[in-house]
Amino acid sequence: MTIIPPVRISVIGCGYLGAVHAASLAKLGHQVIGVDVDPVRLAALEAGRAPFFEPGFDTLLAEVSATGRLRFTGSMAEIADCELHFLCVGTPQKPGSGEADLSYVDAAVRALRDILASPDIASAVVAGKSTVPVGTAERLADFFADSGANVALVWNPEFLREGFAVQDTLEPDRIVYGLAPGEAGRRGAAALDEAYAPILHRGTPKIETDWATAELVKVAANSFLATKISFINAMSEVCDATGGDVLALARAIGLDERIGPKFLRAGVGFGGGCLPKDIRAFAARATALGASGVAALLTPVDAVNRRARDRMVDLIAESVGWVVSPGSVGQSQSAEGNHPSEAGLQPESNPPRLAVLGAAFKPDSDDTRDSPALDVARRLAALGADVHVYDPAAGSIVSRLTPELTVAQSLSEAAEGAQALIVLTEWREFIDLDPDSVTPLVARRVMIDGRSALPAARWRDAGWDFRGPGRP
Ligand SMILES: NC(=O)c1ccc[n+]([C@@H]2O[C@H](COP(=O)([O-])OP(=O)(O)OC[C@H]3O[C@@H](n4cnc5c(N)ncnc54)[C@H](O)[C@@H]3O)[C@@H](O)[C@H]2O)c1
Numbered sequence: 001m002t003i004i005p006p007v008r009i010s011v012i013g014c015g016y017l018g019a020v021h022a023a024s025l026a027k028l029g030h031q032v033i034g035v036d037v038d039p040v041r042l043a044a045l046e047a048g049r050a051p052f053f054e055p056g057f058d059t060l061l062a063e064v065s066a067t068g069r070l071r072f073t074g075s076m077a078e079i080a081d082c083e084l085h086f087l088c089v090g091t092p093q094k095p096g097s098g099e100a101d102l103s104y105v106d107a108a109v110r111a112l113r114d115i116l117a118s119p120d121i122a123s124a125v126v127a128g129k130s131t132v133p134v135g136t137a138e139r140l141a142d143f144f145a146d147s148g149a150n151v152a153l154v155w156n157p158e159f160l161r162e163g164f165a166v167q168d169t170l171e172p173d174r175i176v177y178g179l180a181p182g183e184a185g186r187r188g189a190a191a192l193d194e195a196y197a198p199i200l201h202r203g204t205p206k207i208e209t210d211w212a213t214a215e216l217v218k219v220a221a222n223s224f225l226a227t228k229i230s231f232i233n234a235m236s237e238v239c240d241a242t243g244g245d246v247l248a249l250a251r252a253i254g255l256d257e258r259i260g261p262k263f264l265r266a267g268v269g270f271g272g273g274c275l276p277k278d279i280r281a282f283a284a285r286a287t288a289l290g291a292s293g294v295a296a297l298l299t300p301v302d303a304v305n306r307r308a309r310d311r312m313v314d315l316i317a318e319s320v321g322w323v324v325s326p327g328s329v330g331q332s333q334s335a336e337g338n339h340p341s342e343a344g345l346q347p348e349s350n351p352p353r354l355a356v357l358g359a360a361f362k363p364d365s366d367d368t369r370d371s372p373a374l375d376v377a378r379r380l381a382a383l384g385a386d387v388h389v390y391d392p393a394a395g396s397i398v399s400r401l402t403p404e405l406t407v408a409q410s411l412s413e414a415a416e417g418a419q420a421l422i423v424l425t426e427w428r429e430f431i432d433l434d435p436d437s438v439t440p441l442v443a444r445r446v447m448i449d450g451r452s453a454l455p456a457a458r459w460r461d462a463g464w465d466f467r468g469p470g471r472p
Pocket residue numbers: 012013014015016017018035036037038041088089090091104107108111129130131132158159160161162273274
Protein backbone atom coordinates (compact mmCIF):
# COMPACT_ATOMS: atom_id res chain seq x y z
CA MET A 1 0.00 0.00 0.00
CA THR A 2 1.25 3.49 -0.84
CA ILE A 3 1.46 5.88 2.10
CA ILE A 4 0.32 9.34 1.04
CA PRO A 5 1.41 12.31 3.12
CA PRO A 6 -1.66 14.40 3.94
CA VAL A 7 -1.77 17.88 2.42
CA ARG A 8 -3.24 20.91 4.26
CA ILE A 9 -5.85 22.13 1.80
CA SER A 10 -8.42 24.93 1.63
CA VAL A 11 -11.46 24.88 -0.63
CA ILE A 12 -12.83 28.38 -1.25
CA GLY A 13 -16.50 28.29 -2.25
CA CYS A 14 -18.51 25.34 -0.92
CA GLY A 15 -21.38 24.98 -3.37
CA TYR A 16 -22.28 21.98 -5.53
CA LEU A 17 -18.67 21.73 -6.68
CA GLY A 18 -16.63 22.92 -3.69
CA ALA A 19 -18.45 21.15 -0.86
CA VAL A 20 -18.16 17.78 -2.58
CA HIS A 21 -14.54 18.50 -3.53
CA ALA A 22 -13.68 19.39 0.07
CA ALA A 23 -15.28 16.25 1.50
CA SER A 24 -13.70 14.07 -1.19
CA LEU A 25 -10.21 15.42 -0.48
CA ALA A 26 -10.75 14.69 3.22
CA LYS A 27 -11.84 11.19 2.26
CA LEU A 28 -8.52 10.83 0.36
CA GLY A 29 -6.75 11.50 3.67
CA HIS A 30 -6.02 15.23 3.54
CA GLN A 31 -6.65 17.92 6.15
CA VAL A 32 -9.27 20.20 4.58
CA ILE A 33 -10.89 23.54 5.46
CA GLY A 34 -13.87 24.68 3.39
CA VAL A 35 -14.55 28.44 3.27
CA ASP A 36 -17.79 30.06 2.19
CA VAL A 37 -19.54 33.42 2.57
CA ASP A 38 -23.08 32.00 2.65
CA PRO A 39 -24.08 31.58 6.32
CA VAL A 40 -26.93 29.16 5.53
CA ARG A 41 -24.67 26.81 3.57
CA LEU A 42 -21.98 27.10 6.20
CA ALA A 43 -24.35 26.32 9.06
CA ALA A 44 -25.47 23.11 7.33
CA LEU A 45 -21.92 22.05 6.46
CA GLU A 46 -20.61 22.83 9.95
CA ALA A 47 -23.38 20.64 11.34
CA GLY A 48 -22.27 17.84 8.99
CA ARG A 49 -25.40 18.18 6.80
CA ALA A 50 -25.42 18.54 3.02
CA PRO A 51 -26.87 21.97 2.10
CA PHE A 52 -28.25 20.53 -1.17
CA PHE A 53 -29.45 17.20 -2.47
CA GLU A 54 -26.67 15.10 -3.94
CA PRO A 55 -26.72 11.29 -3.73
CA GLY A 56 -24.10 9.91 -1.33
CA PHE A 57 -22.94 13.34 -0.17
CA ASP A 58 -24.62 13.22 3.25
CA THR A 59 -22.96 9.89 3.97
CA LEU A 60 -19.56 11.09 2.77
CA LEU A 61 -19.86 14.27 4.83
CA ALA A 62 -20.78 12.36 7.98
CA GLU A 63 -17.94 9.89 7.42
CA VAL A 64 -15.21 12.49 6.91
CA SER A 65 -16.54 14.93 9.54
CA ALA A 66 -16.09 12.15 12.10
CA THR A 67 -12.40 11.79 11.19
CA GLY A 68 -11.67 15.41 12.16
CA ARG A 69 -10.04 15.97 8.75
CA LEU A 70 -12.75 18.30 7.44
CA ARG A 71 -14.09 21.55 8.82
CA PHE A 72 -15.80 24.64 7.46
CA THR A 73 -15.39 28.31 8.24
CA GLY A 74 -16.44 31.77 7.12
CA SER A 75 -13.03 33.21 7.94
CA MET A 76 -10.25 33.30 5.34
CA ALA A 77 -7.73 33.92 8.14
CA GLU A 78 -8.11 30.27 9.15
CA ILE A 79 -6.66 28.98 5.89
CA ALA A 80 -3.33 30.78 6.22
CA ASP A 81 -1.36 27.60 6.95
CA CYS A 82 -2.75 25.61 4.02
CA GLU A 83 -0.29 24.60 1.30
CA LEU A 84 -2.86 24.19 -1.47
CA HIS A 85 -5.96 26.34 -2.08
CA PHE A 86 -8.75 25.31 -4.45
CA LEU A 87 -10.90 28.10 -5.93
CA CYS A 88 -14.45 26.82 -6.37
CA VAL A 89 -16.64 29.95 -6.30
CA GLY A 90 -19.47 30.54 -8.77
CA THR A 91 -19.07 32.12 -12.23
CA PRO A 92 -22.68 32.87 -13.20
CA GLN A 93 -23.83 34.70 -16.31
CA LYS A 94 -23.60 38.49 -16.09
CA PRO A 95 -27.07 39.99 -16.10
CA GLY A 96 -27.89 41.46 -19.51
CA SER A 97 -24.93 39.84 -21.28
CA GLY A 98 -23.65 36.40 -22.21
CA GLU A 99 -20.35 37.00 -20.44
CA ALA A 100 -19.27 35.28 -17.24
CA ASP A 101 -19.50 37.31 -14.05
CA LEU A 102 -16.05 36.97 -12.51
CA SER A 103 -16.76 39.17 -9.49
CA TYR A 104 -16.88 36.16 -7.10
CA VAL A 105 -13.58 34.82 -8.42
CA ASP A 106 -11.97 38.25 -8.13
CA ALA A 107 -13.29 38.80 -4.59
CA ALA A 108 -12.06 35.39 -3.46
CA VAL A 109 -8.65 35.92 -5.07
CA ARG A 110 -8.29 39.37 -3.46
CA ALA A 111 -9.06 37.89 -0.04
CA LEU A 112 -6.60 35.04 -0.68
CA ARG A 113 -3.91 37.46 -1.89
CA ASP A 114 -4.20 39.42 1.37
CA ILE A 115 -3.35 36.23 3.23
CA LEU A 116 -0.68 34.84 0.92
CA ALA A 117 1.18 38.15 0.59
CA SER A 118 2.04 37.99 4.30
CA PRO A 119 5.81 37.70 4.93
CA ASP A 120 5.02 34.68 7.17
CA ILE A 121 4.01 32.64 4.12
CA ALA A 122 6.89 31.46 1.96
CA SER A 123 4.85 30.01 -0.89
CA ALA A 124 1.53 28.40 -1.80
CA VAL A 125 -0.20 26.66 -4.66
CA VAL A 126 -3.59 27.93 -5.86
CA ALA A 127 -5.67 25.64 -8.06
CA GLY A 128 -8.61 27.15 -9.94
CA LYS A 129 -11.55 24.80 -10.45
CA SER A 130 -14.29 27.30 -11.34
CA THR A 131 -15.22 27.46 -15.03
CA VAL A 132 -13.71 30.68 -16.34
CA PRO A 133 -13.17 32.48 -19.65
CA VAL A 134 -9.85 31.68 -21.32
CA GLY A 135 -7.21 34.16 -20.16
CA THR A 136 -8.44 34.31 -16.56
CA ALA A 137 -5.63 32.17 -15.10
CA GLU A 138 -2.95 34.36 -16.66
CA ARG A 139 -4.63 37.48 -15.28
CA LEU A 140 -4.92 35.99 -11.78
CA ALA A 141 -1.30 34.78 -11.83
CA ASP A 142 -0.19 38.35 -12.68
CA PHE A 143 -2.35 39.65 -9.85
CA PHE A 144 -0.67 37.33 -7.31
CA ALA A 145 2.78 38.15 -8.69
CA ASP A 146 2.14 41.91 -8.41
CA SER A 147 1.21 41.47 -4.75
CA GLY A 148 4.54 39.85 -3.99
CA ALA A 149 2.94 36.54 -2.99
CA ASN A 150 4.90 33.47 -4.10
CA VAL A 151 2.02 31.60 -5.71
CA ALA A 152 2.11 28.78 -8.24
CA LEU A 153 -1.25 28.95 -10.03
CA VAL A 154 -2.70 25.84 -11.68
CA TRP A 155 -5.97 25.66 -13.61
CA ASN A 156 -7.62 22.35 -12.81
CA PRO A 157 -11.09 22.31 -14.41
CA GLU A 158 -13.82 20.19 -12.88
CA PHE A 159 -16.02 17.83 -14.89
CA LEU A 160 -18.35 16.45 -12.22
CA ARG A 161 -22.00 15.87 -13.05
CA GLU A 162 -24.57 16.81 -10.43
CA GLY A 163 -26.35 13.63 -9.40
CA PHE A 164 -22.99 11.78 -9.66
CA ALA A 165 -20.84 14.42 -7.98
CA VAL A 166 -19.28 12.18 -5.30
CA GLN A 167 -18.45 9.39 -7.72
CA ASP A 168 -17.18 11.80 -10.38
CA THR A 169 -14.95 13.60 -7.87
CA LEU A 170 -13.44 10.45 -6.40
CA GLU A 171 -13.33 8.53 -9.69
CA PRO A 172 -12.95 11.14 -12.44
CA ASP A 173 -12.46 9.95 -16.02
CA ARG A 174 -9.58 12.41 -16.44
CA ILE A 175 -7.70 15.12 -14.58
CA VAL A 176 -6.43 18.22 -16.36
CA TYR A 177 -3.66 20.50 -15.07
CA GLY A 178 -3.16 23.88 -16.71
CA LEU A 179 0.36 24.85 -15.65
CA ALA A 180 2.52 27.93 -15.57
CA PRO A 181 5.80 27.67 -17.48
CA GLY A 182 8.92 26.63 -15.54
CA GLU A 183 9.39 26.10 -11.83
CA ALA A 184 5.93 27.40 -10.82
CA GLY A 185 4.35 24.85 -13.17
CA ARG A 186 6.39 22.01 -11.68
CA ARG A 187 5.49 23.13 -8.16
CA GLY A 188 1.78 23.33 -9.06
CA ALA A 189 1.80 19.89 -10.68
CA ALA A 190 3.60 18.34 -7.70
CA ALA A 191 1.02 19.74 -5.25
CA LEU A 192 -1.91 18.40 -7.30
CA ASP A 193 -0.13 15.04 -7.72
CA GLU A 194 0.00 14.78 -3.91
CA ALA A 195 -3.61 15.86 -3.46
CA TYR A 196 -4.90 13.43 -6.08
CA ALA A 197 -2.37 10.64 -5.40
CA PRO A 198 -4.89 7.85 -4.70
CA ILE A 199 -6.84 8.75 -7.84
CA LEU A 200 -3.74 8.97 -10.01
CA HIS A 201 -2.38 5.68 -8.64
CA ARG A 202 -5.45 3.99 -10.10
CA GLY A 203 -4.29 5.02 -13.56
CA THR A 204 -6.69 7.90 -14.11
CA PRO A 205 -5.49 9.76 -17.22
CA LYS A 206 -3.77 13.07 -16.42
CA ILE A 207 -3.33 15.75 -19.03
CA GLU A 208 -0.74 18.43 -18.33
CA THR A 209 -1.07 21.49 -20.48
CA ASP A 210 -0.91 25.29 -20.41
CA TRP A 211 -3.43 27.56 -18.67
CA ALA A 212 -5.36 28.54 -21.80
CA THR A 213 -5.88 24.95 -22.96
CA ALA A 214 -7.03 23.83 -19.51
CA GLU A 215 -9.57 26.65 -19.37
CA LEU A 216 -10.74 25.77 -22.88
CA VAL A 217 -11.05 22.02 -22.19
CA LYS A 218 -13.93 22.67 -19.82
CA VAL A 219 -15.95 25.00 -22.03
CA ALA A 220 -15.18 22.93 -25.13
CA ALA A 221 -16.54 19.80 -23.40
CA ASN A 222 -19.72 21.59 -22.33
CA SER A 223 -20.14 23.12 -25.79
CA PHE A 224 -19.88 19.68 -27.39
CA LEU A 225 -22.47 18.21 -25.03
CA ALA A 226 -24.84 21.14 -25.55
CA THR A 227 -24.46 20.83 -29.31
CA LYS A 228 -25.31 17.13 -29.17
CA ILE A 229 -28.51 17.84 -27.24
CA SER A 230 -29.59 20.65 -29.55
CA PHE A 231 -28.75 18.46 -32.54
CA ILE A 232 -31.18 15.74 -31.48
CA ASN A 233 -33.82 18.34 -30.59
CA ALA A 234 -33.51 19.78 -34.10
CA MET A 235 -33.94 16.22 -35.43
CA SER A 236 -37.06 15.83 -33.29
CA GLU A 237 -38.58 18.87 -35.02
CA VAL A 238 -38.15 17.28 -38.41
CA CYS A 239 -39.53 14.00 -37.05
CA ASP A 240 -42.61 15.90 -35.89
CA ALA A 241 -42.96 17.37 -39.37
CA THR A 242 -42.63 14.01 -41.12
CA GLY A 243 -43.98 11.36 -38.74
CA GLY A 244 -40.45 10.08 -38.07
CA ASP A 245 -39.46 8.62 -34.70
CA VAL A 246 -36.59 10.47 -33.01
CA LEU A 247 -35.98 7.64 -30.54
CA ALA A 248 -35.33 5.13 -33.32
CA LEU A 249 -33.27 7.73 -35.15
CA ALA A 250 -31.13 8.39 -32.05
CA ARG A 251 -30.64 4.66 -31.46
CA ALA A 252 -29.59 4.11 -35.05
CA ILE A 253 -27.11 6.98 -35.26
CA GLY A 254 -25.84 6.33 -31.72
CA LEU A 255 -24.64 2.87 -32.73
CA ASP A 256 -22.06 4.57 -34.92
CA GLU A 257 -19.12 4.67 -32.54
CA ARG A 258 -18.03 8.02 -33.93
CA ILE A 259 -21.33 9.43 -32.64
CA GLY A 260 -22.14 7.32 -29.55
CA PRO A 261 -25.53 6.92 -27.86
CA LYS A 262 -25.26 9.41 -24.99
CA PHE A 263 -26.82 12.89 -24.90
CA LEU A 264 -29.14 11.99 -27.76
CA ARG A 265 -32.47 12.14 -25.93
CA ALA A 266 -34.85 14.58 -27.53
CA GLY A 267 -36.84 16.64 -25.07
CA VAL A 268 -37.10 19.89 -23.25
CA GLY A 269 -33.38 20.62 -23.63
CA PHE A 270 -30.45 21.39 -21.38
CA GLY A 271 -30.35 23.72 -18.39
CA GLY A 272 -28.71 23.95 -14.98
CA GLY A 273 -25.98 26.11 -13.52
CA CYS A 274 -23.37 25.17 -16.16
CA LEU A 275 -24.20 24.34 -19.79
CA PRO A 276 -26.33 27.38 -20.73
CA LYS A 277 -24.11 29.99 -19.09
CA ASP A 278 -20.91 28.24 -20.16
CA ILE A 279 -21.77 28.21 -23.88
CA ARG A 280 -22.87 31.86 -23.73
CA ALA A 281 -19.71 32.92 -21.90
CA PHE A 282 -17.57 30.92 -24.33
CA ALA A 283 -19.26 32.51 -27.35
CA ALA A 284 -18.79 35.98 -25.84
CA ARG A 285 -15.14 35.40 -24.95
CA ALA A 286 -14.24 33.81 -28.30
CA THR A 287 -15.92 36.68 -30.16
CA ALA A 288 -13.96 39.21 -28.12
CA LEU A 289 -10.80 37.32 -29.16
CA GLY A 290 -11.81 37.47 -32.83
CA ALA A 291 -12.60 33.73 -33.03
CA SER A 292 -16.07 34.22 -34.44
CA GLY A 293 -16.63 30.56 -35.38
CA VAL A 294 -17.46 29.69 -31.78
CA ALA A 295 -20.44 32.06 -31.60
CA ALA A 296 -21.44 31.02 -35.14
CA LEU A 297 -21.73 27.47 -33.80
CA LEU A 298 -23.03 28.02 -30.27
CA THR A 299 -25.60 30.82 -30.76
CA PRO A 300 -27.89 28.52 -32.80
CA VAL A 301 -27.25 25.70 -30.30
CA ASP A 302 -28.58 28.03 -27.59
CA ALA A 303 -31.53 29.11 -29.78
CA VAL A 304 -32.52 25.50 -30.56
CA ASN A 305 -32.37 24.77 -26.85
CA ARG A 306 -34.71 27.65 -25.97
CA ARG A 307 -36.97 26.60 -28.80
CA ALA A 308 -37.25 23.11 -27.22
CA ARG A 309 -38.96 24.79 -24.25
CA ASP A 310 -41.32 26.71 -26.56
CA ARG A 311 -42.16 23.52 -28.41
CA MET A 312 -42.87 21.76 -25.13
CA VAL A 313 -45.41 24.42 -24.13
CA ASP A 314 -47.08 24.05 -27.55
CA LEU A 315 -47.12 20.25 -27.32
CA ILE A 316 -48.70 20.38 -23.87
CA ALA A 317 -51.38 22.86 -25.00
CA GLU A 318 -52.16 20.82 -28.09
CA SER A 319 -52.27 17.52 -26.15
CA VAL A 320 -54.99 18.77 -23.81
CA GLY A 321 -56.89 20.72 -26.49
CA TRP A 322 -56.04 24.04 -24.87
CA VAL A 323 -56.18 26.70 -27.56
CA VAL A 324 -53.42 29.24 -27.24
CA SER A 325 -52.40 31.77 -29.84
CA PRO A 326 -49.70 34.42 -30.31
CA GLY A 327 -50.18 37.09 -27.67
CA SER A 328 -48.50 38.76 -24.79
CA VAL A 329 -48.01 36.15 -22.10
CA GLY A 330 -45.75 33.10 -21.93
CA GLN A 331 -43.08 35.10 -23.71
CA SER A 332 -40.16 32.99 -24.74
CA GLN A 333 -36.60 34.10 -23.97
CA SER A 334 -35.92 33.58 -27.68
CA ALA A 335 -36.36 36.60 -29.92
CA GLU A 336 -36.23 34.90 -33.28
CA GLY A 337 -38.17 32.32 -35.28
CA ASN A 338 -41.83 32.02 -36.19
CA HIS A 339 -42.95 29.34 -33.78
CA PRO A 340 -46.22 30.48 -32.15
CA SER A 341 -44.87 30.45 -28.62
CA GLU A 342 -41.78 32.39 -29.65
CA ALA A 343 -44.07 35.37 -30.18
CA GLY A 344 -45.73 34.69 -26.79
CA LEU A 345 -48.98 32.83 -26.21
CA GLN A 346 -52.41 33.86 -25.13
CA PRO A 347 -54.97 31.39 -23.84
CA GLU A 348 -58.26 31.22 -25.76
CA SER A 349 -59.92 28.29 -24.07
CA ASN A 350 -60.29 27.00 -20.52
CA PRO A 351 -56.89 26.60 -18.92
CA PRO A 352 -56.23 23.03 -17.82
CA ARG A 353 -55.08 21.53 -14.55
CA LEU A 354 -51.65 20.09 -15.26
CA ALA A 355 -49.28 17.86 -13.30
CA VAL A 356 -45.65 18.75 -14.00
CA LEU A 357 -43.38 15.94 -12.82
CA GLY A 358 -39.92 17.30 -12.14
CA ALA A 359 -38.55 20.76 -11.41
CA ALA A 360 -34.80 20.20 -11.00
CA PHE A 361 -32.72 20.59 -14.17
CA LYS A 362 -31.81 16.91 -13.97
CA PRO A 363 -32.70 13.90 -11.82
CA ASP A 364 -30.90 13.15 -8.54
CA SER A 365 -30.38 16.85 -7.93
CA ASP A 366 -32.36 19.67 -6.34
CA ASP A 367 -30.65 22.27 -8.54
CA THR A 368 -33.24 24.40 -10.33
CA ARG A 369 -30.83 26.94 -11.85
CA ASP A 370 -32.06 27.64 -15.40
CA SER A 371 -34.12 24.45 -15.20
CA PRO A 372 -36.12 23.72 -18.37
CA ALA A 373 -38.75 21.94 -16.22
CA LEU A 374 -39.29 24.93 -13.98
CA ASP A 375 -39.24 27.35 -16.91
CA VAL A 376 -41.94 25.40 -18.75
CA ALA A 377 -44.03 25.06 -15.56
CA ARG A 378 -43.77 28.83 -15.01
CA ARG A 379 -44.82 29.57 -18.56
CA LEU A 380 -47.82 27.26 -18.31
CA ALA A 381 -48.85 29.04 -15.10
CA ALA A 382 -48.36 32.44 -16.79
CA LEU A 383 -50.79 31.27 -19.48
CA GLY A 384 -53.34 30.57 -16.76
CA ALA A 385 -52.98 26.80 -16.29
CA ASP A 386 -53.43 25.40 -12.80
CA VAL A 387 -49.95 23.87 -12.50
CA HIS A 388 -49.15 21.34 -9.78
CA VAL A 389 -45.46 20.49 -9.62
CA TYR A 390 -43.95 17.46 -7.95
CA ASP A 391 -40.21 16.93 -7.66
CA PRO A 392 -38.69 14.32 -5.32
CA ALA A 393 -35.96 16.73 -4.10
CA ALA A 394 -36.57 20.30 -5.26
CA GLY A 395 -40.09 20.90 -3.83
CA SER A 396 -39.07 23.34 -1.09
CA ILE A 397 -36.87 25.31 -3.52
CA VAL A 398 -39.78 25.56 -5.99
CA SER A 399 -42.12 26.80 -3.22
CA ARG A 400 -39.64 29.51 -2.32
CA LEU A 401 -38.79 30.61 -5.87
CA THR A 402 -42.13 30.24 -7.64
CA PRO A 403 -45.16 30.93 -5.44
CA GLU A 404 -47.32 30.94 -8.60
CA LEU A 405 -46.91 27.15 -8.80
CA THR A 406 -48.64 24.70 -6.49
CA VAL A 407 -46.08 22.30 -5.08
CA ALA A 408 -47.38 18.78 -4.51
CA GLN A 409 -45.89 16.57 -1.82
CA SER A 410 -46.26 13.41 -3.88
CA LEU A 411 -46.76 12.26 -7.42
CA SER A 412 -50.31 11.16 -6.57
CA GLU A 413 -51.16 14.57 -5.15
CA ALA A 414 -49.94 16.25 -8.35
CA ALA A 415 -51.80 13.78 -10.57
CA GLU A 416 -55.19 14.21 -8.82
CA GLY A 417 -57.63 15.66 -11.38
CA ALA A 418 -54.87 16.45 -13.92
CA GLN A 419 -55.66 16.68 -17.61
CA ALA A 420 -52.09 15.67 -18.40
CA LEU A 421 -49.04 14.29 -16.63
CA ILE A 422 -45.91 15.96 -17.98
CA VAL A 423 -42.49 14.48 -17.21
CA LEU A 424 -39.90 17.24 -17.48
CA THR A 425 -37.14 15.74 -15.27
CA GLU A 426 -36.43 12.04 -15.72
CA TRP A 427 -36.40 10.92 -12.08
CA ARG A 428 -36.42 7.12 -11.72
CA GLU A 429 -39.74 7.39 -9.84
CA PHE A 430 -41.35 8.78 -13.01
CA ILE A 431 -39.70 6.35 -15.43
CA ASP A 432 -40.88 3.39 -13.34
CA LEU A 433 -44.37 4.77 -12.74
CA ASP A 434 -47.10 2.18 -13.29
CA PRO A 435 -49.80 3.74 -15.53
CA ASP A 436 -52.51 1.73 -13.74
CA SER A 437 -51.55 3.31 -10.41
CA VAL A 438 -52.35 6.84 -11.65
CA THR A 439 -55.25 6.06 -14.00
CA PRO A 440 -57.87 6.38 -11.21
CA LEU A 441 -56.45 9.77 -10.18
CA VAL A 442 -56.29 11.76 -13.40
CA ALA A 443 -59.07 13.56 -15.27
CA ARG A 444 -57.64 12.45 -18.63
CA ARG A 445 -55.10 9.83 -19.55
CA VAL A 446 -52.54 12.02 -21.27
CA MET A 447 -48.83 11.46 -20.64
CA ILE A 448 -46.26 13.83 -22.13
CA ASP A 449 -42.70 12.58 -21.95
CA GLY A 450 -40.48 15.66 -22.15
CA ARG A 451 -37.30 13.63 -21.72
CA SER A 452 -37.69 10.61 -24.04
CA ALA A 453 -37.30 8.50 -20.92
CA LEU A 454 -40.56 6.61 -20.42
CA PRO A 455 -41.65 3.27 -21.96
CA ALA A 456 -44.26 4.47 -24.49
CA ALA A 457 -45.69 1.01 -25.19
CA ARG A 458 -46.49 0.46 -21.53
CA TRP A 459 -48.49 3.67 -21.34
CA ARG A 460 -50.26 3.15 -24.66
CA ASP A 461 -51.15 -0.43 -23.70
CA ALA A 462 -52.75 1.00 -20.55
CA GLY A 463 -54.93 3.23 -22.73
CA TRP A 464 -53.00 6.46 -22.35
CA ASP A 465 -52.45 9.07 -25.04
CA PHE A 466 -48.63 9.13 -24.93
CA ARG A 467 -46.73 11.97 -26.57
CA GLY A 468 -43.28 13.50 -26.74
CA PRO A 469 -41.19 15.63 -29.06
CA GLY A 470 -40.35 13.74 -32.26
CA ARG A 471 -42.47 10.73 -31.26
CA PRO A 472 -45.07 9.42 -33.70
N1 LIG B 1 -22.16 22.45 -10.28
C1 LIG B 1 -21.51 21.72 -11.18
O1 LIG B 1 -21.95 20.63 -11.59
C2 LIG B 1 -20.17 22.18 -11.71
C3 LIG B 1 -19.38 21.28 -12.45
C4 LIG B 1 -18.17 21.73 -12.96
C5 LIG B 1 -17.78 23.03 -12.80
N2 LIG B 1 -18.59 23.89 -12.10
C6 LIG B 1 -18.14 25.27 -11.95
O2 LIG B 1 -17.75 25.42 -10.60
C7 LIG B 1 -18.03 26.74 -10.14
C8 LIG B 1 -18.92 26.67 -8.91
O3 LIG B 1 -20.14 26.07 -9.28
P1 LIG B 1 -21.22 25.60 -8.20
O4 LIG B 1 -22.27 24.89 -8.95
O5 LIG B 1 -20.55 24.92 -7.07
O6 LIG B 1 -21.76 27.04 -7.71
P2 LIG B 1 -22.51 27.39 -6.36
O7 LIG B 1 -23.16 28.69 -6.58
O8 LIG B 1 -23.30 26.21 -5.89
O9 LIG B 1 -21.31 27.57 -5.31
C9 LIG B 1 -20.46 28.66 -5.26
C10 LIG B 1 -20.18 28.94 -3.79
O10 LIG B 1 -19.16 29.93 -3.69
C11 LIG B 1 -19.46 30.72 -2.56
N3 LIG B 1 -18.70 31.99 -2.64
C12 LIG B 1 -18.94 33.06 -3.43
N4 LIG B 1 -18.02 34.01 -3.20
C13 LIG B 1 -17.17 33.53 -2.26
C14 LIG B 1 -16.01 34.03 -1.61
N5 LIG B 1 -15.52 35.24 -1.91
N6 LIG B 1 -15.40 33.27 -0.70
C15 LIG B 1 -15.87 32.05 -0.40
N7 LIG B 1 -16.98 31.51 -0.97
C16 LIG B 1 -17.61 32.24 -1.90
C17 LIG B 1 -20.96 30.88 -2.62
O11 LIG B 1 -21.51 31.30 -1.39
C18 LIG B 1 -21.38 29.47 -3.02
O12 LIG B 1 -21.66 28.65 -1.91
C19 LIG B 1 -18.66 27.46 -11.33
O13 LIG B 1 -17.65 28.11 -12.04
C20 LIG B 1 -19.22 26.32 -12.15
O14 LIG B 1 -19.36 26.66 -13.53
C21 LIG B 1 -19.76 23.49 -11.54
